[in-house]
Amino acid sequence: MSELPFNIEQDLERGRELYQLERNFKEAKESFTETLTSLNNYYDGDPESLKKHQALVYNERGLCKYMQVCFDDAVEDYTQAIQLDPTLAAAYYNRGTICYRLCATKCHEMDERQDLHRRATEDFQEAVRLAPDNTEFQLGLKECNAIATPGAGDEEDRVWDLDNISKKKLVKLLFLLDNSDDTTGTIKHGKLNTEAVKGGIWCFLFFLKYKNLVHNQILQNVLRNRVRQILNCFPLSLPRGSEAESLGFQKDEEDLLILAEAYRHLGLKSQHLDEKKNDIQHRMNFTESEKNGTFCLYAENLLMTHLCDDLTPTLVFDLFNIMIEDKSLCDKIDGDLDISLDQLKEIEGLKEGLFFYMIRMLEYHKMQNRLYTYKLQHFLHILNKQRSPEEQEIITKYLLKLEHYPGECQPTGLCIVFCVTDDREGADLEITKITSVFHDILGFTIKVEKNPSAKTIDEYKKELRKSKYRFYDSIVYWFLSHGTEKDLLLPNNKEYRREDFVDSFSKLDNFSKKPKIFFMASCQGNEHIPVEETGNYEATIDGEGKTYVDYPDAAHDTSYVYYQMDRSVYVDCVCSSLKEHCGKNITQVLEEVCQKIHRIVFYSEEKKTSEEKEKEFEGNAKQACFYESTFQKTFIIPKGL
Structure with missing residues (x-):
């Protein structure tokens, strides 16, 4: 088949663009009609080649008419394409598809149904004969044969009447x-x-x-x-x-x-x-x-x-x-x-x-x-x-x-907790709190992984590719451990880059366009900054046993903070606030959590040795809590069951 003149090729491509990319079937149909006129008036190539080009355009225009549910007109175009080029398999398949669709609208006992089924079968068979490797054509023939097979509907009829x-x-x-x-x-x-x-x-x-x-x-x-x-x-x-x-x-x-x-x-x-x-x-x-x-x-x-x-x-x-x-x-x-x-x-x-x-x-x-x-x-x-x-x-x-992420289903989401328990008193209590709120109150499915290794974390990336996770509407990650500004500390002080964790778990296909929330309750640094006004709130760095969310009136100075994360207090603040504010905008709630934690003043006076002194903070200090949102819609805290 010889090449088309440049201007006609442009017209043909424009019609295809309207149909395939813009889904504008009406204008695409008009464009293909103009292309046919151009072919008839200006094409001076081989006559047989002209027929093949015309057949392709008639077939394309038939698709536009089919998508507009103009079946008779579409069948005419497909038939014209077949007459011009009897080897054009797609035209047989497309015409057979219309007969097959129309056949499905007729009662089983109607003669018209039998005629439409016969015509559809013949067209599908010819399409498969001309293009035996085309799986779409094969599936069309298979489905067409299925609706005529005695007893083919028995199984689905057991499903419903x-x-x-x-x-x-x-x-x-x-x-x-x-x-x-x-x-x-x-x-x-x-x-x-x-x-x-x-x-x-x-x-x-x-x-x-x-x-x-x-x-x-x-x-x-x-x-x-x-x-x-x-x-x-x-x-x-x-x-x-x-x-x-x-x-x-x-x-x-x-x-x-x-x-x-x-x-x-x-x-x-x-x-x-x-x-x-x-x-x-x-x-x-x-x-x-x-x-x-x-x-x-x-x-x-x-x-x-x-x-x-x-x-x-x-x-x-x-x-x-x-x-x-x-x-x-x-x-x-x-x-x-x-x-x-x-x-x-x-x-x-x-x-x-x-x-x-x-x-x-x-x-x-x-x-x-x-x-x-x-x-x-x-x-x-x-x-x-x-x-x-x-x-x-x-x-x-x-x-x-419509301003919110859709969340109509149960379970409401998936919550994964990575928690380092080695050398971290109170870690099991953190898991208990998270589970009681996210599972019992908010309706999430909970997965807990204690003392995760880098291999375990990577295995979770594979796990979350499984088919069943596509049905979840949101995912929450907790990472509870020691750490630095850049790294999360795994057992045996193995480092896992914080940025890599967030980046890799944000790009899972099953959670595309769904809210993803990261609670990174780990140390962000070692520099301790004193506060000017002191409160009366005693806690160790890990908040062992000191996990109250109330804060003293005197602890309102936010001039100074320290970047050591008191994990138990943070977990308690987050969980208590989410439990209290079901049905509210989570961004606003977490901003309040951050403000609350900024106001808490800790002090420590118990010092034993100079070596222990280096590990503990002296005097009074505040902790800094950072919340960063990348939501593209409002995420409403679910109300669970």
Whole structure:
């Protein structure tokens, strides 16, 4: 195939950019139409080469029409592409995909369903014949064959009776299953997550455009196919207990945990699904609290479902009109949807379908994820104008929630405690305090590692790459030891660089875009600075047995501090404050903790030998506590169970 003239190649690339990068299907379709005109008018190359170029453009334009749910027009373009170039495998696959999708909307006994299934099968077979190594084409053929196999639906039918589930719940279920952000969670599954979301967008749009379709089976059948794929997954055969096994879970296995939790969240029951879920949880080494928790759903999805529940049909209708008038979205969201306010009020599930379609489009076009919700907040601010007090209360409530990190699940987070107990009296008491507050009050899963070595710390980095940790919404690290300004002291005075610890544990994929908090309760230096006014608060450097958080009235001079961290007092201050202020902004609470510790005055008079004198501070001194925040949203102290 000869090269295209430069100007035509530019037009073609522009259309692809509009489609693939900007997700602007309307303008991309128009761009490809112009490219076809240019090819017909100005291309003077080999006629056969011209046909192949035209076939590629027709196929690309068909994709734009497909994403706009203009199926008949898309099939025409794919058919034209095949007539021009019978060897173009992608055109067969794309045309087969439409027939397969439409087949899923028809009842089993309908002749039209059989015809669509036959056409889809023939196209998938031809695509596989022309490109036998293409796994996407192979999967299309496999799924197409599965829906026609007698008894293929038996297993998922044991999970639920789809006909008896309301459309509202079906729409919610489809939304809860996916996460459109390919940079969070299990990164290796990012592309598969994005493809699943594209299918969800297509389904929501189909539901909105064909809302009066008899029985509206598209939701049931799309979900049925997803369930079949999930339930028929086969675990990888990897050595038991190996690192490969702990990291080698397939997307379908993780999706099954999400499906089971969504199922429970919506009030549905399934013995068979629970059995599969229990098996995967066992192989993932779930703890009892993790098994009994509700954290296998994406917190950002749960937040959006709560918002959808509280918005009235009128608010959703007006929100849609605000969004399609926005310059950045008017060419991306389908503004030709024929939906009235009366229909949103009367047709079950339509309000949810429209709202979730808008949310997924924001995410798909990189305008929203669990961390960045500013575009949605902007639309809600516009929506909030000239509303009734009741409506303003709803919108204002979620504008505030969107300022926070999403945290809708249990356990509320993961807390890891590295504690050096050697030569540190009171260390076990510190662990007890942290556990009682973070586990019993705040609802965190606790992991404690006493006297950690550098190897142990590195093993934790590998541990936190495991699949189950992607479900946690936050992580807290405690490091309790002696130390210097630059180093943490491990047992036997082994040094571990403080900066390396924070840096490496901040970059774990499973906790991307999630709050990470470091409590580094270790010495920051050895210089002791006296204070001018003294209080009456006696403690050793490690605060052995002196862990009261009250401070004397006389101890208010903050002119001088010393950088030796009194760990027990610090742990007690932090834990007591977090326990007292559940539901508050953690940044503000920790700033108060720092101020409180700055005001505490310590003194020591007991000296025995000159050697011991060098190790102890003399007279009165203050300690300095530093809190540094890198939060990109407000982190609210969880209230636990």
